[in-house]
Amino acid sequence: MGKVVGGLTMLQGMVLDMTAEGKSPRQIAEALGIDPAEAAKMAYDLLDREIIVDTEQRRKLQVYRLEKIVEALWARTMQNADKDDVRNLVEVLDKLSTLLALNKEQDAELFTKMHQYQFGAYLAALQALVQAFKAIAPDLMTEEEWAAWTAEQLEKSRNILAIEG
Numbered sequence: 001m002g003k004v005v006g007g008l009t010m011l012q013g014m015v016l017d018m019t020a021e022g023k024s025p026r027q028i029a030e031a032l033g034i035d036p037a038e039a040a041k042m043a044y045d046l047l048d049r050e051i052i053v054d055t056e057q058r059r060k061l062q063v064y065r066l067e068k069i070v071e072a073l074w075a076r077t078m079q080n081a082d083k084d085d086v087r088n089l090v091e092v093l094d095k096l097s098t099l100l101a102l103n104k105e106q107d108a109e110l111f112t113k114m115h116q117y118q119f120g121a122y123l124a125a126l127q128a129l130v131q132a133f134k135a136i137a138p139d140l141m142t143e144e145e146w147a148a149w150t151a152e153q154l155e156k157s158r159n160i161l162a163i164e165g
Helices: 010-020 025-032 036-050 055-080 083-099 104-136 143-164
Strands: none
Touching: 010 025, 010 036, 025 036, 055 083, 104 143
């Protein structure tokens, strides 16, 4: 069947690559000089055998793919300095950074700031609500009861926001 490369014959590797590129069995058959039915069967068999379901392996595969794209775009960008190539390179590098969690410190800092802002907005709303209730029903609770109720609400909201984060 041909030379074996990484567990696949060269033909199988080409069929799998062309399938990944979105080529139809007919296009694969024409390009490789094989029967379309054979190309389809080989493509489906290879997908069943080669599809990776392990998340870590898929992540590594995605990193590999993105690095190949970076190589190609880097060369084009250095040769032509085309704005579309530069934009595409930056987008791919950003996806690679996300996949490798290189932005996790920034993401954590941003999440903390957002959490503080949300909690501050909630606190202001709660204080306004307490003041409105006190104005409407001044004898509903004592100052100590209002303080205890407000503290309880703050603790509940803090727990909810912590769970969601």
